Amino acid sequence: MFPFSFEWVWDIGHMIFFGGLWYAVGILSAGMIYVILKAAWDTMSESINNSGESH
Amino acid sequence: MTQDNHNNAYKFGMVIDLDKCTGCGSCMVSCMSENNVPFKEDESNKRDSITWMRVYKLTNGKSFPDTEIAYLPRPCQHCGGEGDHGHSPCVSVCPATATDYGYDTGIVSQIYTRCFGCRYCMGACPYHARYFNWWDPKWPEGMEKYLSPDVSPRMRGIVEKCSFCYHRYQAARDKAYYHGDKDHIKEEDYQTACTTACPSNAITFGDLNNPAHKVHQIVKPDPHPDPRNHHVVGKSRNPKVFRLLERLGTNPKVYYLSEREWVRKQGDHYLEGEWDKIKNHHGTTSHG
Amino acid sequence: MSELENKAKNDSTISAGEKIAQKIKDDKGLGQGVILFIIAFVVCFAGSTLLFPKLLYSKKEQPFNFDHYLHVYEAGDCEACHYLREDGSFSGIPKLETCMECHVEEPLGVTDDEVVFVKEYLAKDKEIPWHVYAKQPDCVFFSHAGHIDTGARMDFNECHGPIEETKTSRTYEENRITGYSRDIWGKNIFGIKKNSWDRMKMDDCAKCHKEETGHQGYCFQCHK
């Protein structure tokens, strides 16, 4: 699963398989981090400027 | 190290003479005693009874008095996989690499501490050579004393199978290292427990790649792929020798020998008329 | 690493956290929580990294101290006790009968460890229950013949460390859950290896095999 795993061999099979996998996991984690940070940011900015409903 | 023993990798295999086999069961017990195979109180359900070497009873299906029976000992076939490239049916499906194909010996290993018991390999193996520990192995009080340190006793929840007594190969290599010729394992130095136990010497074991070994002389394996089925490699050029389910392309390393045609015919599946075409084939012509 | 211990550690340092809180003028509602978060984080992280190994590994002493340095000096070489047998198998830790080749009823030296050895084991003809530092688990097959001068000609220090200079037997640490000696899984909990004998698990063997023979080897090479 990682390059330092016992079974890891830098062959085309590993590159395709884990390439695709890490790509998908990357998107998911990036998406989630973005969403959480943005939500935190929205909550913060909303509570600071205390303006009316922002949405 | 045999990896780089001037790339003359071994290809250990076996030929079993079914006309000499009496169905006595010595090979089954010798294998169980050698490899610490456990036993339960009721072993009569043969579908969860762990016997690495199992002796099947074949019949020609005729009725009394023309009926005939023969016995066929079936160890793990240590398949070389399609084209003998090492993708055995079980090795290619194991998700956690708990079983792999040793290109230096041709032996399919099974690592009991890596296997997590998903049993996919048992489904993939057409020979039913893989057994699952449904129960936790238990030896009656006192009987663990006869367990051999060369093979680690298994635990419940994992798959186990015949290893061609690989621990004897390890011991033979140790001996070869000690005596200085590390890349030459003598034929009599590495013999499996079933081979040494068989009272009728029906089992011959050795290196299929080495013409000096008896198994090679009996089987005379054909190194080129079979023209009619390119997956099949190492087909025997001896008309009396056959392999189990050769047409599937598993390339097993266990060959069987019999003078009786109905026994040879039980080795594989044939459509109408196919058997007569290849009945006493000599060498490379094989069934499409 | 039970939570209780964590809690005990936290209370003692709460006063430090409080001072920090007062200093930082912070008008965000979350400030309070974030600081406490950081404190708890640092405390738990340090606690579990240091405390956990102490709880995980049990410490056992050898039946009596064994002075390798003296024995190498007396016996001349290592093969006196650790040798390859005719069939290539390795003798491992010597049995009592090997000790009896030199030792007799009365102790040869002055140390009281030898007195223990002679009285408790030699006289009673009882095998010495040594704790083997480099003991591999039951599923591992290790061929000494393939690694020492009949094979790869490796120096034994690479796996066992400078044992021939040691005068005292160090404490044997064993993982309570797995039963492995600590030398197998490594002294450092993060797996950082200073010298080659600090850890001897599968990846270490694989690395050396890959360098030496170009291939990590197939499973049955090292498993049984």
Add this chain to the structure above:
Amino acid sequence: MDSALIPEGAKRCSLPKFSIGMAIVGAVLLWGVWAMFLCWFKGLNQTNMNDYYGFALWIWADLAVIAVGGGAFFTGMLRYIFNIKELKNIINFAVIIGFICYSSALLILAIDIGQPLRGWFIFWHANIHSMLTEVAFCLSCYFAVLTIEFIPNILENRQANKVPFFHHLAHNMHGIMVIFAATGAFLSFFHQGSLGGVAGVMYGRPFAVREGLLIWPWTFFLFTWSAAAYGPSFTLLVTKMTEVITGKKLVKDNVVHLLAKISGWMIVTYIIAKIIDTIYWAYVTAPSLGFKLSHFYTDNSFYGYWILITEIVICGIVPGAILVIKSTRENPTLRLVAIILGTIGVCLNRWVMVLQIMAVPVMPFDTWALYIPSWQEVATTVLPVAYGIMLIALAYRYLPVFPQEKELNSVKPITESE
């Protein structure tokens, strides 16, 4: 009492009545949990599986539950990627069903393997050539995607919505749900396919083996296709069941007809491919290995030609035809018959692709192996169903799952309050 949690303007049954229902389903759940612990602590000898039947009821339950869970990824793909707006009224429920199916599959796998504590070896020491490794990775990832798709719906709960952070989180997640749905579809395509590949690559089993494209046997594509085809049917089936149980109309007819139409066309195209594959296998692949078709379907007490005909004709062509033709599709009873037949069809296909493979003798002197599951296996298979029912009940009660519910069930039209 729990009215504060129930979405505004939604009428739900009283809490005691609800808790009685939950208690009953909970009892079934506990029975399953008891069987689960038996299997974990006493070992797999609790089942009737044996060395001929390494794969049995559990693996079938896995495959079937994932196949019917295919509705989630396919509806999600239609809604977000092909931008079919009407589906937004059913996507929440599809996601919930998908979440239940995938969590059930992971739970069953945790019980099924012999050494659950070593389960993570499948990730750590992965053998990339094995179809099961691919299943494990993509299935777990897609389960993560489903959880991500489920979270906004949870956060829209009346109380949760009050916490500003949750409110914003839900809103932002809706924003980029397209990416998650796309990744989900990519992952689903592979693991649905790999579950089909699990059978197709076994060249030691003539009943299962198929040729294919590169490393993927045809069953790879057939499994994805059938999951995408029958998944929506199952979603419609569960929606219908929920409507019957709750006594309310939850989804507008045009949404149901649309989804049924898509599912219909997918079923028809799938069945055509399946027929071609079966014919090719029966007259080319198997005979090349020396096996006549009758070898797989005769002289045993259970597996006969009936199973082939039921799977392809009765549960394939018939539901496909009903759902494709407008008049029959819009007739509620016929549509219900079609989606029930469809769901049975995909479960039967999975049964055949797991259990019949194990039953068919391969060595000439071997015999048919038939097997009856033990109560522990049945209990642990019913366990996820019970858990699923409870989750749907909770979601339906406390989460705004069906946007059109208020509109369909309100006596007088009320203005949009917020």
Add this chain to the structure above:
Amino acid sequence: MQSATRKKQATKVIVSSVTSKNQKHETLNFNGELYMKVDRRSFLGLGLGAVAGVAVSPVGLKLTDDSSIWTQNWPWTPVPVDGRVNYEKSVCSLCPGSCGISVRKIDNRPVKIEGLSDYPVNDGGACLHGIAGLQYLYDPARVKTPLKKNGDKFEKISWNDAIALIAEKLKGIRTEGTPEKLACITDKDQGSVSGLFRRLLETFGSSEFYTMPSLESYLELTASTFHGKGNTIAFDLENANFVLSFGAGIIEGWGSPVACFKANASRKERHAKLYQIEPRLSNTAANADKWIPVNPGTEADLALGLCAVILKNNLFDGSATINFMGGFNKFNAMLKRDYSLSKTAKITGIKASEIEKTAKMFAKAKKPVAVFGKGRGDGAQSLKELAAVHMLNCLVGNINKKGGVFVKPVSQYLNFPSQSMDRVADAGFGKNKTGSTVNQLFEKIDKSAQPLIEALFVYNANPGYNLHDSKRVKKTLDKIPFKVSFSSLLDETAMLCDIILPNHTFMERIEDVPSGAGFAKTVVGLSKPIIKPLLNTKHPGDSVILIAKALGGNVAKSFEWANYDQCLESVTSNIWSPLSKRGFVVISKGVPAYRPLVNVSFLAQNPATINAKGDYALTLIPIDNMRLINTGTASSPFAVKTVSDTVIKGKDIVVEINPLTAIGLKDKGFATLTTPLGKARVKININEGMMPGVIGMVRGLGHTFDNKYVSNIGVNINDLIGQVIEPGSGLDAAFGIKAKLVAA
């Protein structure tokens, strides 16, 4: 949305309070409501921090990894100790085959038994029971110390007390002047231990020394019927080129099993033929060149029929038959009258042409051998059949020729010192034996009112299990007031005994093990102790010597040795040095030199053929399955594990029956088997290899003693088959019994 704004004001309140009251310890004196707010957030921070702290530390990963490694090293999974490997030679004495074995030991702990490669009997191979020998050594069900029966339970007793008790009992018998009331049953009369038992009886004054019916006893009986007392018969199967076997399980444990396997295996290379005559397709029949199904119990008639054909076409060896004695013409006439071709064909159910062809092939073959002894050759055999088959060998004159039948004197390699007898001993020993076989002894005990036998020694035998009509045998045994068993296992007979002196298993004993049971060569092997005795058991030789010494008088004087080891060395003095050095001595291997005289008087009187008792439709016959031991000792767990599920299914025994006779019976279904002696619940295995009208049941099951792996499985066939004593020989010659099978 109102709720959101109200919440915001509340937080402002908290913030302000924090800043204004920071001198004091803020968590303590806040009022409830405010206290709640700060505490919840700080508690949250604290909890999350702790969790994150631990999560990021290696604890989580390490515990996951270690829990998996824990499953690889479960404390209840045994870890065998490694050590130095060495091999030790010995001889297995589980059956008369006496094969050489090589035992692999790890630091003196035996772990594997294999065949010994240069041993003259088996040359490398071994049968499954020998290979599983270690399961006997470490069997927890073994008798751990001497036991004394008290009521129906056994209690521990020390060796000295046990010996003293036995001696006192025996002295009682002797003082009454009836020493002949002491009897002994062993498995064979060869070997030093049997010699010691016989010597103890004779010096005590009794000639009641019996051996269980075995192939060895039948060979000696047939030899004495034809060629005079003191002879035995052996078969040179390795060189014979036509073997005609009358039901003998050549590859199913008959004779010396592994030697026979080797002889059979080389058949292909030597172009030798094997014809098997048997009602059932056994493994031997399957491996044979031809299987001739014969009606059960008519093998003798077939043999005589073949003799008739050979004589009619004078294919016999004239030079041999001229010096036949005992009425050869009378025999000839009897054959013509009763065993014409058509009559034999009718009785045996074999076509006349087949009989004629077989007889001619047998007579014309260069080295023909006719083998007798159905199944393993032990159990019930009829002398008429043994004699008829041996007659074939005599007719073709292939006696004492290479590849033929060897008639040779019973080897006397032991030289016991002279026995010292006193008056009582001579009187008792003088009286003639109650019967020639164990069956006759039990029959007489049954008939006599007051106890005919006062004391009984049982060594290596299990009459309570192994003789037909075992219920009656057990009742007879109960009539013997005092019984001593030397078994290492609490088997059926030992459970009836009063004292049990447990002996070592064959791996803890030093003992001479002579080959026998029809093996061409005579080889004496030395079984060596591979491991020091595990339990408080003694060598049977030592037990006998101790008893003799305790008896005192002339008996003690005849047992001068201190212990058995010394006795063995002195008794085998002339071969001891090669025996101890090489582990075996080949006493005789070539063709016996002399030509034995042949006396056909027994056959000439045309003894009656035995037929099965009872009037049910079918015939139940025993099957000797190679994978089960049927001589009364239990099979090992490994051996029972190899037995097919068409023989054992769960706790039930499975009987074989031909489909034609199995009307109303379902394969794998249940049925009730009824014979004149009793009923049994069995499962059905529809088997084309079984002759119609015949039911086959395995011997060796139905043990009743306490062993989880082999006992209480199936039925002991000896409970169902009664005894039929053959008038001419006194043997129990019941080859089977009439039975019926009804679906249950």
